[in-house]
Amino acid sequence: MAIVLGPNRYGKAETRVVRVTRDGGTHRIKDLNVSVALSGAMDEVHLTGDNAAVLPTDTQKNTVYAFAGKHGIGTIEDFGLLLARHFVDSRQAVAHARVEIREYGWRRITGGHSFVRDGGEVRTALVHCGAGAESVVSGLTDLVVLNSTGSEFHGFARDEYTTLEPTDDRILATAVTAQWRHRSTAGAWDDSYAAARDGLLRAFAETHSLSLQQTLYQMGRRVLDERTEICEVRLSLPNKHHFLVDLEPFGMDNDNEVYLAADRPYGLIEGTVLTDDAPAAPAAFD
Numbered sequence: 001m002a003i004v005l006g007p008n009r010y011g012k013a014e015t016r017v018v019r020v021t022r023d024g025g026t027h028r029i030k031d032l033n034v035s036v037a038l039s040g041a042m043d044e045v046h047l048t049g050d051n052a053a054v055l056p057t058d059t060q061k062n063t064v065y066a067f068a069g070k071h072g073i074g075t076i077e078d079f080g081l082l083l084a085r086h087f088v089d090s091r092q093a094v095a096h097a098r099v100e101i102r103e104y105g106w107r108r109i110t111g112g113h114s115f116v117r118d119g120g121e122v123r124t125a126l127v128h129c130g131a132g133a134e135s136v137v138s139g140l141t142d143l144v145v146l147n148s149t150g151s152e153f154h155g156f157a158r159d160e161y162t163t164l165e166p167t168d169d170r171i172l173a174t175a176v177t178a179q180w181r182h183r184s185t186a187g188a189w190d191d192s193y194a195a196a197r198d199g200l201l202r203a204f205a206e207t208h209s210l211s212l213q214q215t216l217y218q219m220g221r222r223v224l225d226e227r228t229e230i231c232e233v234r235l236s237l238p239n240k241h242h243f244l245v246d247l248e249p250f251g252m253d254n255d256n257e258v259y260l261a262a263d264r265p266y267g268l269i270e271g272t273v274l275t276d277d278a279p280a281a282p283a284a285f286d
């Protein structure tokens with residue numbers, strides 16, 4: 001039996017960069033968390049400790065800051081592509097670059113230079129750049145939504161451990177993590193993002209839900225129906241359970257008014273919705 005080195009990658013994770021753009025007294029803020037991972041001809045460093053092919057992770061971090069200064073930061077998709085292509089094009093040993101970016105939004109309060117952090121929601125991008133193959137996946141995480149009616153759950157399988165009561169009126173709440181794959185690496189990223197997010201929200205609100213699984217499919221479908229530049233949507237939806245509180249001990253009815261918001265455990269509903277002509281890109285979400 002021989003022991004061999006398997007797949008590997010390395011890079012600087014979670015470089016936090018804030019870029020201020022000044023237009024007179026009016027400022028714009030870009031606040032990112034950038035993770036770079038490179039792979040390629042890296043056998044020697046693992047097998048013998050020869051670092052000749054290793055561009056230090058410290059350099060990768062510096063490159064993020066230098067590019068933010070030199071090129072500014074437009075969309076995270078374009079910034080990711082810029083960085084990924086730079087590492088692949090400038091280093092012979094680097095065959096593949098993965099750049100993952102999270103963007104924290106800031107909204108103007110008043111005047112030109114005061115901002116308030118947008119709620120918990122975070123915009124995301126995942127870019128892969130390798131020999132002749134590039135991919136861009138956009139997304140969001142922690143988009144918290146709730147329907148106070150229009151959600152049922154019944155007709156489910158039962159066994160000797162099932163205690164859940166069927167319901168035809170419950171709260172449906174989740175924190176959406178969504179990622180969507182673009183057909184091309186050239187896009188109007190901001191417009192596409194705003195429209196995909198809006199489609200997810202409208203589908204969540206407008207679907208009379210018989211299960212979170214059904215809602216998931218409708219959300220993915222809506223994005224694909226409305227946005228031809230997108231060919232695959234992956235969703236991860238924690239079911240943020242809201243349980244009706246028994247108020248009988250206090251002599252009161254509870255007609256779907258008072259709930260206990262449980263934080264764990266939670267159901268986790270995950271799925272992929274894609275067009276049947278989606279080009280294969282097995283690594284795009286890695």
Ligand SMILES: O=c1[nH]c(=O)c2[nH]c(=O)[nH]c2[nH]1
Pocket residue numbers: 153164210211212213239267
């Ligand atoms: O929408 C739901 N899907 C489930 O699979 C499930 N399971 C459960 O206990 N409650 C729910 N709700």
